[in-house]
Amino acid sequence: MRRERVPAYLPLFLSLAVILGILIGFALRSGGERGEMPLFTLSEEGMSKHKVLEVLNYIEQDYVDTVDMEKMEEVAIVRMLEELDPHSVYIPKEDFEDVNESLQGNFEGIGVQFRMEEDTITVVKTLPKGPSEKVGILAGDRIVTVDDSLVAGKGLQNSDVVKLLKGPKGTKVMVGVYRRGFESLLPFSITRDVIPTESVDIAYKPNDSVGYIKVNTFAVNTGREFSRALASLMDPPLSYLILDLRGNTGGYLQSAIAMADEFLVDGKMIVYTEGLNRPKRYAHATRNGLYEKGELVILVDEGSASASEIVAGAIQDNDRGTIVGRRSFGKGLVQEQHPLNDGAAVRITVSRYYTPTGRSIQKPYGEDNEAYYMEYYERFTNGELESIDSVHFADSLKYYTPAGKVVYGGGGIMPDVFVPLERIDHNRFYYEMINKGVIYAWAFHYTDTHRADLERFENSRCFIEDFQVSPAMLSQFYTFCQEKGVKEAVDVDKETEARIRLLMKAYVGRNLFDDEGFYPLYHQMDQEFQRALSLF
Structure with missing residues (x-):
């Protein structure tokens, strides 16, 4: 069962995806049998050396009232992990399945x-x-x-x-x-x-020589899924490829390595990791890449993190392609997941990852985890999302690719081609129509009440070519918006009206044919996509 996707086409909403998604980039470890043992277990000798266990023992033995010791243990675990980094987290047993499910495939x-x-x-x-x-x-x-x-x-x-x-x-x-x-x-x-569950939202050809693939996560099966999608576009062979990692918050390190391997020739470094208790480990490309010669563009934004940044960093540092969009999130820490006796788990950061030039793209973090995740808003208020001149890196974070291109560490992947955030507040009606979600509700209502008529479209291509938003439909949409609390459509210029018509059609297309009926239409107004296309 899949919930209806929340559209990812307006970057103003991407911060929500970042907040909800950046807890990944880990390697699962198998655990032993689960028993009814406490979360903390040490010998009497070991307990005498650990104040946390001593205090828990005193509370259990001496406290005046009855205490939920399991809850006390969990509070202690959470507070300890908060002292480490934003990505070392405790997963309660009741949340374990949901938290891990999205990456299991x-x-x-x-x-x-x-x-x-x-x-x-x-x-x-x-x-x-x-x-x-x-x-x-x-x-x-x-x-x-x-x-x-x-x-x-x-x-x-x-x-x-x-x-x-x-x-x-x-x-x-x-x-x-x-x-x-x-x-x-x-x-x-x-x-x-x-x-x-599918990692690849869509793979299609905008024209005869260009391929486009959008990947929403790096799950267990993403490597194989991506390879199949890429292969499906290779007959005849592609000359150009756009890989869309916008809003992709990451996942399994190995899946990122497998994806990058499709683009790099044998022996090229993809990434390496290192931690205090983890020696350096290198990942290099093999001979099996499906797309090692054609031109490549990768789309990223402030919602691209972790595994997405590994792929983008490997391509950028090897001078293999062009990164387009805005500065990525900046998660350069790798977690391992450890099971606990009661079915809960902890994810512990064990190493940092480094791009081939040696840069860490982890952004700074301190004691305030909320501020760490809400750093998106700081980018918005300081103008970074709208102007490349507002992005500043210290010279100490400067690195050079083999071709001499300057790249930076310390806070995400900075794209080679900057595309500013699209503002949607130029027209009050358009702004409210988007932010109140009315266009999604209308598209479903229209699809639901016109199913018999819409059955004439056999596939997404027929729909894209033949479906038209008539003046009567547009008028009905405006009325629908007013009924849903959106102010009357006034001062809607021709350009804004054209965008509204395109979105109406795209969301009806999504209801009928999923992403195959949506993205080929939406891309007509997608600034980052159009900028990428202009590079070929």
Whole structure:
């Protein structure tokens, strides 16, 4: 089951993705059997040497009231980790599955994308060959009951719905569905199964010689997934490639190495890591790259972090391609995950990673983790996101590539070609329409009420070529916006109206054909994409 994606096309929203996403770049370690042992375990001799354990022991033995010792242990762990760095974290056992799931390449559920529409679980799309599609669930269906319990009109959040519908493979869930044209609810028994999660949002050719691939994370399967996507664009061979890592907060180090290996010739360094208790480890390219000669552009922004920065740094430092966009997040720490006896885990930073020229791109951090993650707003207020002249690096952070190009460490990957943040506040109506999410709601409403007519489009290409936003549709959209609390559309110039029409079409396309119906349209107004295209 997949939730409907939150669009990543307006950079003003990217800070939210950064805050939620930058906890990764780690290597999972297998653990022993879980038991009912306390989180802290040491011998009596060892306990005498550790004040934390001594204090916990005194509290448990002598405190005046009953104390939840497990909670006390967790508080102690969290506070200790806060003294290290922003990426060393404690994962409670109840959060463990959710935190790790996004990087595993699959989960177990019923296989639908959904959105909450008028307080009702509404199916946006069933995943191909998934459990829901197999039993006949359709896009537009409203899930009213789950296992005989009413779920419509209950104020559920997305996270509540996920918990209701996910479950172990082979288990069954009974849903009651409202479908247009039927008076009573339709019952469906759905057997949960393994649902793959995709790292590659889309791979397509904007024209005959250019390929485009967008990758949203670096999960276990991302290397193989990316290689398949790249291979699908290579007949005939590409001359130019745009790799989009905007908003990609990272993931597995090994997946980043595998991706960079597709672009670099045998023996070129990709990255190396080193820590106090971890000796230097180098990763070099092999002979197996699929795209070692064609021109390459990588798109990054303030939401690109960790593994994304490893790939961008390897390409930049080897003079292999051009980085376009804005300065990336700046996460250059590597974590390992250690299981605890009760099913919880800790992620501990064990090393730093360095690009081939030897630069660390980790940005500074101190005691205030919130300030670390909210540094995006500092970039916004000091003008960095809108002007390259506002970006400053100390000379001590200067490095040189083999071709003599100057690059900098100490705070993310600075692109070779800067593209400023797109402002959307030039027109009040346009600004409110975007920020209140009205265009997404309208696109779903239109798709849901015109499914019979939209069935004439067999695929995304037919839709992109033939669907038109008529004047009547635009007028209806303006009325819809007013009903949703957006002020009347006044002073909308021709350029803004053209953008609105394009977004209307793109979001209807996404509802019908997922990203294949969205990105080829949105890219027509995507400044970074257009700048990348102009380099070829």
